[in-house]
Amino acid sequence: MFKNVIKGALIGVANVIPGISGGTLALILGIYEKLTESIGEFFNVTHKKKLEYIIFLSQIMIGAGVGILIFAKLVEYLFKNHYEGTSFFFLGIIIASLPAIMQHKDRIHPKKNEVILFLIGAFIPLGLFLYQSFIKISTVNEMVGTISGIYIIKLFFCGIIAGGTMVIPGISGSLILMILGEYYNVLGFINNFKIFPMGMFAVGAALGIFIFAKVMDKFLKRYKDETLYFILGIVTLSLLEMWPGVTLNIVNIVFDTVVFCIGVLLVSRVRNIKLER
Template sequence: MIKNIISGAFIGVANIIPGVSGGTVALLLGVYEKLTESVGEFFTAPKEKKMEFIKFLSQIFIGVVIGLLVFAKVIGFLYANYREGTSFFFLGLIVASLPLVLTHRDNKQIDKHGKLWFLFGLLLMIGFTLLQSFYGNGETSSSLYRLTGGYIIKLILAGTLAGGAMVIPGISGSLLLVMMGEYYNILGFVNNRMILPVALVGLGALIGIVGFARIIDKLLKSHRDNTLYFIIGLIVASLVEIWPGFTLTLSNGITNIVIFGLGIYIVKLMKKLEGNK
């Protein structure tokens, strides 16, 4: 229970930082498959299984809420004021965790199909990153307080894509919102407690989460290894998006290296504690 709540807290924090994927964090923490299964099969599962899913999802949800309320402001402050160091910490976590993802394969040898799926994920994420450069930085639009019919549809679509991105490791939902020009708008809706537009985004997010979770769950069950290679390709390419650059001064350089090492150490420590348990 405690592990699921902590995992949910990390997922919640990750989803508000542009460039960091909540799906990646879920995968690295070992709750990704259970999460996609619980969401994707919830409506078709028997009663006993459904109760198990409810218990698991409620623990994750509690963690997400805690992460957003308690840690999100701290991480947001660190990211805004110490972006380089915070990014290197996330890089350390992800780089150290990638080999752990490979341990979930059925076949330990990578065949040509696995290599192709890895390459496909890599190129898809690179294409996603390049597209970002054509859409600016997502400044607030004039539609912020005018819910026209077209804008309602756009908010639901934005929520759907962001929700789907929460399920797919490597793709940041908040970054998608930046690309669509809605990231700061939605933050404004939340900060000003505007229930209707927030509800529209939430409806879209629910559609995206459930829909993509069903797809990923089926793929992991029918084409497990190739799906994992595809996901790893997404994550590897997403490291470029998280990379903040490197300040060429002795003090900053040493600090970044130490923080990067701290991220790696935390992953190894968590793995050791899990093994001992």
Template sequence: MFKNILKGMGIGVANIIPGVSGGTLAVVFGIYDYLMEAVACFLTAPKSKKIEYIKFLLQIGAGAVIGILVFARVIEFLFANYPMQTKIAFVILILPSIPLIIKGENIRDKKNIISFVLGFVFIMLFTYATIKISGGPQEFDSVRTVFSTSYYIKLAFCGFIAIGAMIIPGISGSFLLLILGEYQNILSYINNFQIVPMIYLSIGMGLGALGFTKVINYCLKHHRSLTLFFILGIIIASLIQLLLNL
């Protein structure tokens, strides 16, 4: 139980750092498959399995919440003052565990190699297109203090998009929030315990989690090797991009 809470804390902290993926850490920690299964199959699972899923999700969820609440201010400070050192620290932590992702898989299989290349190219094109379309990350000097219905809808949409990014290894949900202009706002809501905007954000995240996890869980169950090599390509490309942006 304690190990799962610690893993959840790591995932939570990763998700609040732009450029770092919580999904990547879930893969590195060896819980990604089961996490996708627990979320995707929870509603249709038999009672005994539901209890098992609940225990696991509560442990990971509690750890993630603790990680976000405890380290949000610390990460905000480190990222603002020592961005290069913070990114390097995460890369160093992730690198040794990368071989474990495809342990026991056939690294010479042509289909697996193609899947790896596709994952690598996908994340490169995704990041390029996202920055190109948005004109780059949109940061603001002041945090929003006036709220409206349309803004709450935008927050829910941001939650939906961000959780999808957080679930897919190698794609940073925080980076997308930065591009959408809401990263500073959301970090401020967390640090200042502003409940109402966080509720709308959570609604979007809940809906996104149910949808994205079902797709990924299907791929892992029916095309495991191809999916793992695709994920590996995404992770390697993401780490390269992270280092290039130091």
């Protein structure tokens, strides 16, 4: 039980960080397929299996909630005050996670259609990166002053979109919130315990997770290798979203290299944690 809570906490932390995908971390931790199956197949299994799914999902959700609440302020501080070093740390995590995705495929060499799906997947974060380059993303770290009914509806639909992207490895729900102009508002709701707007966003996110988990579960069961190559394309090009640039002095270069290596080593350690059955 405790291991699953820890894994859930790590996924929760990942979902707070722009450019980092909770789905990617679930893959690294070895729980992605069980996670999508538990959500996607919940209403199609026996009562005994439902109970197993409920216990597993409860452990992950408790961990994710704790991870978000505890680390939201820390992540906010690190990205504000140590953006370059923090970005290189998470770049190390993402790059080291790429082999973990392909461990699950059935064939060694890709087919032509799998290469095409890889390229299609790669176009998604590339498109987001280009879109992000041409628009101004809000970086104001202040919550909206008035919580209107229209704003609550917007927050609900933002939750659906962000929740759905959390299920797809390589697409950062936090980055999507940045593009939608709600990242710092949602972070502010969490850090200041604004229950109602935070609750409406959470309900939307839960709905998005449920819908997309069912879709991903079906694809992984019917078209496993094709889906994994599509995911790999998304994750690989998502590195563009995290690239912070480099400050050309020896101290920064050494520091960035060290934190990058720590991120790589952390993934190798995390992957050794066996899923508690």
